[in-house]
Amino acid sequence: MAVKESSRIEHSEPNVIGSHSVDLTVIHEAARCIGSEGSSQEAVNKILRLMSEMVGLNRGRVLLPDEATGGLRIRFSYGLTQDQVDKGLYSPGEGITGKVMQSKQVAVIQNVDDEQNFLFRAVDREVLPEGVVSFLAVPILKDQDCLGVLAAHRLRMRPRSIQSDLLLLRVIATMVAQIVTIDALVSERTARLKRENAELREALAARPDTNNGILGESQSLKDALMTTLQVAEQPVSVLLTGESGTGKERFAQILHLNSARRDKPFVAINCAAIPENLLESELFGYERGAFTGASATKQGKFEHAHGGTVFLDEIGDLTFELQAKLLRVLQTSEVYKVGSTTPVSVNVRIVAATHKDLQLAVNQGQFRLDLYYRLSVFPIHLPALRERGNDVELLSRHFLLIANTEYGKNLYCGPVALRHLARYEWPGNIRQLENVLRRLVLSSTGSEISPDSVVKVLEAESVIGSYAKPSAVIPPGRPIVDPAESRVSIPKTMNVGDPQARPYGWVSANEKGSIEGALRETFGNKTQAARILGMSLRQLRYRMLKLKIN
Known part of the structure; x- marks a missing residue:
């Protein structure tokens, strides 16, 4: 029966120093098991083996509460067969083990044969050695x-x-308590994660696809989606505007999939990703022998998309020459x-997209006005993520x-980490x-993404700088005036990379002298002349064309 240890404890034997040395070795090795073993099962079993081999505490077992029965069952053991482990079930308060669990007191049974409450439940008496056990x-x-009971024979x-x-x-037992506690926390967290993931999968599977694959509940997103669906079936060109990364290609796919062209090709082209000298042949194709390496006739993206939709991403990066050719495609x-x-x-139906302010580009002479009107028959603005409220957490x-x-x-x-993400x-x-x-x-090692790791990553992201404010929309009828138009000369130190070097405006006849002077000074080198004038090479060529400068 369970008793206070003072009533049945023997006096120590003479070999105290040797006993303490062995005990310290067992404790040291057991402590190493806590952090080094891969699982709680391996750690506790190794500790029980140390008890048996080094101090003679045999058939060690750890009994923990059984959720199914409310009693105790053997969870970890050493020296017991599987059949003995399976038989190690105890109702609340049953036997020596049950009483220790209830009373939280140590039990010392000097002779198992003399103790009426000893059940021989897991290990039969015939299995135990002869003599006093x-x-x-x-x-x-x-x-x-x-939390449970640690027991052994000797x-x-x-x-x-x-x-x-x-x-x-x-x-x-104190070490085992730590292992059991950590194991319970890990099991609880793992079960919660699996449950949350299963619930999320079920919710996503059961949720009707009213958003056409677009995830979000903010009103700004719903407005953009509703506008997209309104125009999807109409055979008009659509211009998608918004910052980079707002999902313009996904909205272009929604336009295509909800139109009569859904069974025909959807061809996406990033105008900024293809070199200028290759873009025309990619868009329109080429004939055999058209240039070096053109060994066979090739269809362009527009021909591939016949009957379907062409998505022109970053349309604002097209050269003036290609803008003219695209305008001709739209017209004819x-x-x-x-x-x-x-x-x-x-x-084909053309859906264009840009993160630039094309109205400003038109006023600055960087984009054709007639092409702008052709593309923006139905403009749709996509909201930035910071404008979508709680969609960040979702x-x-x-x-x-x-x-x-x-x-x-x-x-x-967790909620704290999610709040950090939502505030960015x-x-x-x-x-x-x-x-x-x-x-x-990829960088998290535990079972949870910590708020500190989120803060650290977002601080690294913030090095990029705060988001660029949208350019102001130019009121109709108010062209930008280029301050350089009134200058007689342009400083040679002006750097083309400086964003303040020259706010481009309408091409003015007054610029002809400055351009011709820069070209003479650079012996006709357009790149160096553009640098002196504070403009891009493309803009210099456009002005030379308009002003008929040879």
Whole structure:
């Protein structure tokens, strides 16, 4: 029965120094198991093996509460068969083990054969060695709570005292309490993460796709989506505006998939990603022999998209020459391959997108006014992520789920970390948010993305600088006046890379003298002349064309 240890503790044997040395070795090795073993099962089993091999505490077992029965069952053991482990079930208060759990007191059974409450439940008497066998059981305590019971057999007639064994068992029970507590926390957190992920998957699967794959609940996003769906079936050109990373290509796909052209090709072209000298042949194709390397006739993107939709991303980066050719396609529905004089009829819908202010570009002479009107029959502005309220948290959970699945992890992002993400301005918008979540998942080592790691990553992102404010919209009928037009000469130190060097405006006849002077000074080198004039090479060529400068 469970008793106070003072009533049945033997006096220590003479070999005290040797006993203490062994105990310290066991404790040292057991402490190493806590941090080095891969799982709680491996750690506790190794500790129980140390108890058996080094101090003779045999058939050690750790019993923990069983949720199914409310009693105790053997969770970890050493020296027991699986059948013996399976039989180690005890109702609340049953046997020596049950009483230790209830009373939180140590039990010392000097002779198991003389104790009426000893059940021989897990290990039959026939299995135990002959002679007097003792049984020791100590509660596994965490603060004031009893987490379970640590118990073992030992031979009664041994030089090592029972008092030494009890002291060692109590120390080991404290270590086991730490292992059990950590294991319970990990299991609880893992179960919660799995439950949250399952709930999110179910919610996403059960939720009707009213947003056409666009995730978000903010009113600004819903307005943009509703406008997109309103014009989807109409055969008009659409201009998508908004900052980089706001999902312009996804909205272009929505326009295509909700139109009568949904079964035809959707061809996306990033006008800024293709070199200027290759863009025309990519868009319109080329004939064999049109240039070096053109060994066969090739269709362009417009021909590939016949009957479908062409998405022209970063349309503001097109050269004036290509702007003119694109305007001709819009007007005639015909393209000319490079090296050909025969038109090819195409039936495509054009959806253009830009993060630039095209109205400002028109006023600055960087974009054709007639092309602007052709493209912006129906403009749709996409909101920046910082304008979408609580959508940041929703998108963060979505990208976290994707990254967890892709990288084989099961990380959790708590409310504090999510608030840090929601307060950030996100100059790169959705694309930046997705990349940040991927980085956090890859760099996190625990089971949760900590708020500190979020702050650290966002501080690194902030080096890019605060988001660029949208350019002011120029009121109609108020062209920008170029201060350089009134100058007689332009300083040679002006740097083309300086954004304040020259705010470009309408081409003025007064510029002709300055341009001719710069060209004479650089012996006709247009690149150096453009640098002196504080403009790009493309803008210099445009002015030379308009002013008929040879």
